[in-house]
Structure formats: C-alpha cells, structure tokens
Amino acid sequence: MSRYRQQIAGRTYAFDHLVDVLAKASPRRSGDELAGCAAETDAERAAAQWVLADVPLVDLLENPVVAYESDEVTRLIVDSHDAAAFAPVAHLTVGGLRDHLLETAATSGSSAALAALSPGLTPEMVAAVSKVMRNADLISVARARTVRSAFRSTIGEPGRLATRLQPNHPTDDPRGVAAATLDGLLLGCGDAVIGINPATDSARAAGDLLHLLDEVRTRYDIPTQSCVLAHVTTTIELMEAGAPVDLVFQSIAGTEAANRGFGVDLAVLAEAHAAVGELDRGTVGTNAMYFETGQGSCLSADAHLGVDGRPVDQQTLECRAYAVARAFDPLLVNTVVGFIGPEYLYDGKQIIRAGLEDHACGTLLGLPMGVDVCYTNHAEADADDMDTLLTLLAAGGVGFVITVPGADDVMLGYQSLSFHDVLAVRHTLGLRPAPEFEAWLERVGLLAGDGRIASVDAGSSALRQLAAR
Template sequence: MTSYHALVAGRSYRFGHLVDVLAKASPRRSGDELAGCAAETDAERAAAQGVLADIDLTTFLSTPVVPYETDEVTRLILDTHDAQAFAPVAHLTVGGLRDHLLEVAALPDAGRRLSALAPGLTPEMVAAVSKLMSNGDLVSLARATDVTAAFRSTVGLPGRLATRLQPNHPTDDPRGVAAATLDGLLLGAGDAVIGINPATDSPRAAADLLHLLDDVRLRYDIPTQSCVLAHVTTTIELMEKGAPVDLVFQSVAGTEAANKGFGVDLAVLGEAHQAALALDRGTVGTQCMYFETGQGSALSADAHLGVDGRPVDQQTLEVRAYAVARAFDPLLVNTVVGFIGPEYLYDGKQIIRAGLEDNACGSLLGLPMGVDVCYTNHAEADADDMSTLLTLLAAAGVGFVITVPGADDLMLGYQSLSFHDVLQVRQTLGLRPAPEFEAWLERVGLMDDGRVPRLDAGSSQLRALVAGR
C-alpha cells in the first residue's frame, strides 16, 4: 500500500493512504474533526495539500477511496468513467489539473471545454482539485461551466438565477401552502420548482399536495414544475396511481451504505427515472429527477468509512454523491449546505466554503447545481453569512437557490433565504429568472423589463389564489 510523506518547517508528515491525504488536505470543518480524520494543525494541512498537488490523476482510477467490491457508488464511478474524455488531462497531477482548469476558465469557450472534460473526471479527482483552490478560484471555475437542464422551464442559462419556491407548512394545510406560494410568485420566485417538504410520510397527504400544486400551475398557466419531496418509493407508488408527478425527488449520498440509510439504491432510482420519463409531462425538456445532498450526510448515518475502515472526509463523500445524481440526468441537484448542523459545518465561514465547493464541484461534473443557502439556529452563523454566500454563488453562476417566506422555514425549523433576498441579488447583479417563467411574469403583470414592480401592480387573478384555497 502506497504511503505519502512531506516535510514542512523541518517536520516530517506521513499519510498512510490516499484517503488520509484527501481528508487532511481539506479546509477545516467540524465534521472531519468529529470523524477523526482532519488535519491536527495548519502545518499538517499544508503538508497534505502539498502531497495532494503532486499525486497523478491516474492514481484515483487505481486507488478507490471506498472499496469497489463492496460499494455500488464506487463501481458506478469507475465503470462509467470516460477514458476518451479523460485523455487530455491524463498526464496531469492534481496540482496540474488545478492550473489547467483555471486557465481554461479564462478562455472564451470555457463552457464547451469543461463540458467535454466532465465525463473524464471522477468525483475524487474533482474533490481533490477543489481542496487546492481558494474561494475565488471556486467562483471563477463554477462561473466558467455551462450546464443547463429543462422541463417546463430552463435552468442554468447564463445571466439567469432560478429559485425553488418552498411553501412548507407544519401541518400541510392547503391554505398555508397556497399563501406561501402566492408570496413567492409575487416576488418572482418558483422558476426552478415549486417544491414542498411534506410534514408527514403519508402517501395520501403527498397526493393531495401534488394535486394542489398542479391545480395552481394549470389554473394560472405557470411554466414551472412542482414536486412533493416524498421518498422515491412513495413517488413511484403515486405515479402508478396516476398522481400528477412532475419531478421525482430523493436525497442521495456518496456511499452505498449511506444510500441504504436513505432507503434507496441505484436500481430503485433507475426505476423511478424511467417511470417519470414515461409520464412525458415536460414541455421544453425531459429532465425529471431532483436530488438533494449535503456534506455530512454519510457521517451522520455512520456510513462514511472507506478503504481499511478509514474515515473519508465529508467533502469527498459529498462529491461522490454527484456521481449518483449524474447517472440519472437530473433537472435539479442541490446541496443543503448548512442544514445538517454545526456538528458538520460549524460556522458561517465553513458553510460559505462548503457552498462554494459544492457548487463548483457539481458544476464541473456537469450537474445543474443549486444550493440551499441555510443554517440551523444552533450554528455559529447568521443572515449576513447567508447574504455573503448568496452573493458569491450568484457571481459564480449557480443555477438556483431555495427560498422560503421570510427566510424562516417553520416546518423544518431552519433558516434559508427569503424571496426578497433573491429579488435583491438579481437586481444587484443584473440576473433574471428562467426565460419561460420571466415571460409569464411579464404576461401577468408581475414583471416589467426584468424587474418585479410594486406588489399592488400584481395580477388580481393571482391574488385570488389564496381566496380560492
């Protein structure tokens, strides 16, 4: 087994496996400290980053971080690796790939070049190179990618920032859901999806919510998609019964064991994907899957161990989850970056870094990335941290973010972004909603020349939505 050595400030450091190098090269975060795999000092972190920079990219093809024999995510990654797409960078080290990516990001045709490269990169390569990048590097790289996806609206076009309108309610009350939906629509939110986290696991409740959202969409001819974020097996059952399912949702993670903890595997995701495709409900595209991820999910399920039982750092496992998502051609993928709690991302600094990593890594792998810019109330973070992350992500070209009334999700008990937050950053940075949704906003009088006008200028028909519910 290969071990790695480095000398920093007269002190020798030894790393027993590639897994250890990746973990100790990661920027500091509480989850890795909890798992016992983090660098103990900044000097050790610098040593690991120096070692990582000199590792050949081909090493990641011959040295899995989670065993091939026991993990279907590893098998997916290696069995679908595109050697032809990899060939232009196959001679590089991780440090060389960093330099190459940032050089490409500065070129006029960066999007095309990075899209061509994406199938040749494994998640571990991408996670590794991100550990050598500054926050500014991550912004530049993500902005240079070109990833779009479409169903009834198109997400990811340059100069656009879409939103998930999240009208959660503690009891799934239809009037509460309708009121939150109206609030978001009046402020130009909902072009990525109108998506509800149901308060219960009841298939009947999920079906009722699906019919509610579909009724609203059809009544006001809104070019967006709806989703009730039930378990994938529940959604399969609902599709079989004829419920109006647009997008199939599922949380996924970067190891087979963690996905088993979510009650899924690749086979059931494939079954759901095929069932949703067969419904053929899209108008401008066919991408019909919605995946959610988050740094720390594998560790929280005690499913984070790799080769020889070594703990794998949470960011590498997060990027492995993107391989699962990529296999099913999704419309939306988002990281709930601060949702799992301070045990995994302790404060605003760690949350900001993780959000930029996740957006850049997912985009580089060819995924239509979004971020739930969020934190729990026991984290050392506040709304100003979230405003900073939102602005950086918008500059980085993130495909979509999640928005809730007043930035406070009363059902899930965490802080996210408000509809006003996205309205502000769109206007500040000159960003627009998805084109199909923007045309609808203009048609119903909610937008004028790219700007949302006074609320009293909104459509009277839309204002009747709550009364109708």
Template sequence: MSTHRQTLGGTTFTFDSLIELLAKATPRRSGDELAGCAAQTDLERAAAQWALADVALTTFLEDLVMPYETDEVTRLIIDTHDTAAFAPIASMTVGELRDHLLSVASAPDAATTLAALGPGLTPEMVAAVSKLMRNQDLIAVAKACRVTTAFRTTIGLPGTLTTRLQPNHPTDDPLGIAAATLDGLLLGCGDAVIGINPATDSPQATSDLLHLLDDIRVRYAIPVQSCVLSHVTTTIGLIEAGAPVDLVFQSVAGTEGANRGFGVDLAVLREGNEAGKSLRRGTVGDNVMYLETGQGSALSAGAHIGTGGRPVDQQTLEARAYAVARELDPLLVNTVVGFIGPEYLFDGKQIIRAGLEDHFCGKLLGLPMGVDVCYTNHAEADQDDMDTLLTLLGAAGVPFVITVPGADDVMLGYQSLSFHDALYARRVLGLRPAPEFEAWLDSVGMLDAGGRILDLAPEASPLRALTDATAAHS
C-alpha cells in the same frame, strides 16, 4: 495503499493512505474533526495540500476510497469513467489540474472545453483539486461551466438565477401552502420548482399536495414544475396511481451504505427516473429528477468508513454523491449546505466554503448544481453569512437557490433565503428568471418596463384569487 510524505517548516509529515491525505488536505470543518480524520494543525493541513498537489490523477483510478467489491457507488464511478475524455489530462497531477482548470476558465471556449472534460473526471479527482483552490478559484471555474436542463422551464442558462419556491407548512395545511405560494409568485420565485417538504410521507397526503400544486399551475397557466419531496418509492406508487407528478425527488449520498440509510439503491433511483419520464409532462425538456445532497450525510449515517477501515472526509464523500446524481440526468440537484448542522459545518466560514466547493464540484461533473443557502439556529452563523454566500454563488453562476417566506422555514426549523433575497441577487448581479417564467410574469402584468418585479399588494395582483384553488382540498 500509497504513503505520502511532505516536509514543511522543518517537520516531515507522513500520510499513510490517499484517504488520509485527502482528509487532512481539506479546509477545516467540524465534521472531519468529529470523524477523527482532520488535520491536527494548519501546518499539517498545508503539508497535506502540498503532497496532494503532486498526486497523479491516475492514482484515483487505482487507489479507491471505497472498495469496488462492496460499494456500488464506486463501481458506478469506475465502470462509467470516460477514458477518452480523460486522455487530455491523464498525465497531470492534482496541482496541474488546478492550473489547467483556471487557464481553461479564462478562455473564450471555456464552457465547451469543461463540458467535454467532465465525463473524464471522477468525483475524487474533483474533490481533490477543490482542496487546493481558494474561494475565488472555485468561483471562477464554476462560472465558466455551463449546464442546462429543462422541464417546463430551462435551468442554468447564462445570466439567469432561478429559485425553488418552498411553501412548507408544519401540518400541510392547504391554505397555508397556498398563501406561501402566492407570496413567492408575487416576488418572482418558483421558476426552478415549487417544492414542498411534506410533514409526513403518507401517500394520500402527498397526492393531495400534488393535486393542489397542479391545480394552481393549470389555473394560472404558470410554466413551472412542482414536486412534493416524498421518498422515491412513494412517488413511484403515486405515478402508478395516476397522480400529477412532475419531478421525482430523492436525497442521495456518496456511499452505498448511506444511500441504504435513505432506503434507496441505484436500481430504485433508476426506476424512479424512468417512471417520471414515462408521464411525458415536460414541455421544453424531459429532465425529471430532483436530488438533494449535503456534506455530512454519510458520517451521520455511520457509512463513511472507506478502504482499509479509514474514515473518508465528508467533502470527498459529498462529491461522490454527484456520481449518483449524474447517472440520473436530473433537472435539479442541490446541496442543503448548512442544514445538517454545526456538527458537520460549524460556522458561517465553514458553510460558505462548503457551499462554494459543492457548487464547483457539481458543475464540473456536469450537474445543474444549486445550493440551499442555509443554516440551523444552533450553528455559529447568521443571515449576513447567507448574504455573502448568496452573492458569491450568484457571481459563480449558480443555477438556482432555495427561497422560503421570510427566510424562515417554520416546518423544518431552519434559516434559508427569502423571496426578497432572490430579488436582491438578480438586481445586483444583473440576473433574470428562467425565460419561460419571465415571459409569464410579463404576460400577467407583474414586470415593469425594465423587467423588474412590480411591487403589488396581493389584492391588486393578477393572482389575487390563488387561495381559491385550495377550496377543494381543505
């Protein structure tokens, strides 16, 4: 373990390990204060950032935040590190990497250069450089990254913003889910995925919902993918039983212990990925995994203690979850940035910052990184904060966001984005849906001459009979 010192404002600060330095260089957030690893003052935080800027990138390959011997995520990070991709930046410090990324982001071939660099970066390097960046830096570099994936629609194309249509219902009522799905489709949402959080993890209930969504898709020939967000082992069993599974879902985290708390390890995640691919249900691609993450998940599981018994900051652990995601070649990854609660991200300012960090880190590591722009009702945040984060993410080239009826998820009990919010972002920022989905919207008469969603009453919609698709499931 290395010791780092920095004098600032006449005070010399000592950081006894890289873990402590990373934690104290992190912009303020309640989760790190809860874990007891945050900087005590703004001066200490600034000193840690100065010291972190001088740390060589090679340090992160030797000074590990989680022990190699006892953490399979660490072994994945180290064993799959691409030394050839790392070579052009191997002599740099964290501060020099920041300058390099900003320089590359302004170049004409930025997307190609950043894509080639990604495999040479470890999550800890990316987390470290993000701690030295202003919000505009995070936006500029993320915008320059290009990550595309595909199943029935293509995610991440320049100039597009796709959406997850989230028609959750507290009792998984088919009519309620169909009504919310109709609402979203009428407003041009669902091109990333129509994804339901089921009220239970019952295999039969999950199967019923999968059949409901697939019936809707087939009846209206909609080029979308569906997902019921059950545990990966439930989905593997349903694949073996012949259920119409498009995407395989799982929440993942950045430590072996936190993933164990989710009931998974790398082996079962790989099994789920292979099971999904075996169905060959995609039409324009075969990315089949849908993964969710969120700052604070390892801390909430008590799995945040790193090498030497030191608590690791939540943003570094979040970035490590992206190593797990990268291994699985997913169609979609998103951070549920404000969902875990104010214990981890206290207010709108912290949620906005964390959303930009997660998006930057994910895309730089090569992921189709979306964001659930959201907050819980007991957080010091409101919908104005979500408008701000959505607009910033749209400017940063976010591949997809999550949308729910009226921005209020009545099953999970939190606030996200509405279908109308996605229309706002597309219109103001000049963004479009996924091309396959946009062509379908046009084919059924839901777009005007300028490519905007028509204001159609449900009874005048080409989808007016959608709820009939639930008759066999009621």
C-alpha cells in the same frame, strides 16, 4: 515508509494512505474532526495539500476511496468513467489539473471544453482539485461551465438565477401552502420548482399536495414544475395511482451504505427515472429527477468508512453523491449546505466554503447545481453569512437557490433565503429568472417595464384577473 511525505519548517509529515491525504488536505470543518480524519494543525493541512497537489490523477482513478467490491457507488463511478474524455488530462497531477481548469476558465469556449472533460473526471479527482483551490478559484471555474436542464422551464442559462419556492407548512395545511406559494409568485420566485417538504411521508398526504400544486400551476398557466419531496418509493406509488407527478425527488449520498440508510439503491432510482420519463409531462425538456445532497450525510449515518476502514472526509463523499445524481439526468440537484448542523459545518466560514465547493464540484461533474443557502439555529452563523454565500454563488453562476417565506422555514425549523433576498441579488448582479418564467411574469403583469418585480398591489391585481378567467 509512506510515499506521501512533506517537510515543513523542519518537520516531516507522513500520510499512510491517499484517503488520509484527501482528508487532511480539506479546509477545516467540524465533521472531519468528529470523524477523526481532519488535520490536527494548519501546518499538517498545508503539508497534505502540498502532497495532494503532486498526486497523479491516475492514482485517484485507480484508487477510489471506497472499495469497488463492496460499494455500488464506486462501481458506478469506475464502470461509467470515460477514458477518452480523460485522455487529455491523464498525464496531469492534481495541481496540474487546477492550473488547467483555471487556464480553461479564462479562455473563450471554456464551457464547451469543460463539458467535454466532465465525463473523464471522477468525484475523487474533483474533490482533490477543490482542496487546493481558493474560494475565488472555485467561483471562476464554476462560472465558466454552463449546465442546462429543462422540464417546463430551462435552468442554468447564463445570466439567470432560478429559485425553488418552498411553501412548507407544519401540518400541510392547504391554505398555508397556498398562501406561501402566492407570496413567492408575487415576488418572482418558483421558476426552478415549487417544492414542498411534506410533514409526513403519507402517500395520501403527498398526493393531496401534488394535486394542490398542480391546480395552482394549471390555473395560472405557470411554466414551472411542482414536486412533493416524499420518499422515492412513495412517489413511485403515486405515479402508479395516476397522481400529477412532475419530478421525482430523493436525498442521496456518496456510499452504498448511506444510500441504504435513506432507503434507496441505484436500482430503485433507475425504476423511478424510467417511470417518470414515461409520464412525459415536460414541455421544453425531459429532465425529471430532483436530488438533494449535503456534506456530512454519510457520517451522520455512520456510513463514511472507506478502504481498510479508514474514515473518508465528508467533502469527498459529497462529490461521490454527484456521481449518483448524474447517472439519472436530473433537472435539479442541490446541496443543503448548512442544514445538517454545526456538528458537520460549524460556522459561517465553514458553510460558505462548503457551499462554494459543492457548487463548483457538482458543476464540474456536469450537474445542474443549486444550493440551499441555509443554517440551523444552533450553528455559529447568521443571515450576514448567508448574504455573503448567496452573492458569491450568484457571481459563480449557480443555477438556483431555495427560498422560503421570511427566510424562516417554520416546518423544518431552519433558516434559508427569503424571496426578497433573491430579488436583491438579481438586481445587484443583473440576473434574471428562467426565460419561460420571466415571459410569464411579463405576460401576467408581475414584471414592470424595467424588468423588476411590479408592486404587490399590481401583482395581486394581475393574479386576481387570471383567477377570474
């Protein structure tokens, strides 16, 4: 007889394994339905959440969703677990951890307390507790935990919202990239990173873009960092050739098999981490890795199976990717929450929920989390949904978001946030750019006296004067 049982309205729901409980307790999403692990009804989902709330945290520690022997991500999670940090909550159940987190979030000193707890939490624990939280709970807990990182600008300070300026171009045309970069700078964006997704993974093309961005940054003395989001092995090659690499980027996932599909493993990431550290290009910090994740990445690579071949839900696997990220002291981590498509997150409701989960779970695990607030054109979502998610994330203290000209990425073919969207939410919620970048905006005349962005004419004049120096 299964130990995981719950009766609702006269019917008994039984779950064969902890992996099944985690999957069926997840809020509804199309990816879990595609994988065949989702709850079939709302009643079954409620039963699974009830069961999950009573699962001891120790059970999640001792029973990772992917076997230790077959997966290096699991071995990383287990071998790096901090027993001393876990000790204060080791007696709790998942529901008890939820209560503990919400109580801690409501008290002074919450960030330090949650920071001390982070090394004791595993991705499975964090995923589990998020499944028994409402959206407001996720926002409260995320806001209570401050995670700072720094390179040339400082990310994650309370009361600030940074941005990645994403000047993608379908052919990597330098004029198009430069025009989009200028557009973003004039509107106060780019303090987290000026980051380009290259149209090809050619080392030569990536190197040309790196030199272009570095020239813009140094010409205007901008306290930010640049990144060309080429494959990590391409970036290692570029570092060896002397290219001006600030950050090393890589997409990562929550299983060894999925990371293998990305062409990486922990050893390659460690090599890149060591190499970029030796460059020592930062001024206010040394965090120099940039990771992207996304719910559904393991399933899309057919690398989502766990213990005994059971499908693992996509949100738990997403949390396991955060364990990979935190092993390498990143400057930035962001989930591309709606980018993979409606097969994994069907509509605006699912995208909003997933974005709040990703931010809260990554932050609880100690990561400098950002979110690409986005959707593809064939999803049942629109700009109103993105406005809602952006506002909720900003209220929850998200470190940074991604911005593109006009909210439309013409190279990747999806919808994200515009530069103006971030201006609006900063003004509405009283948020400011990263401190070093804000000082630069004031110095060059791009901020008016009231802290808002100066007029475009004033900004253009300021940059023209800089360029003439």
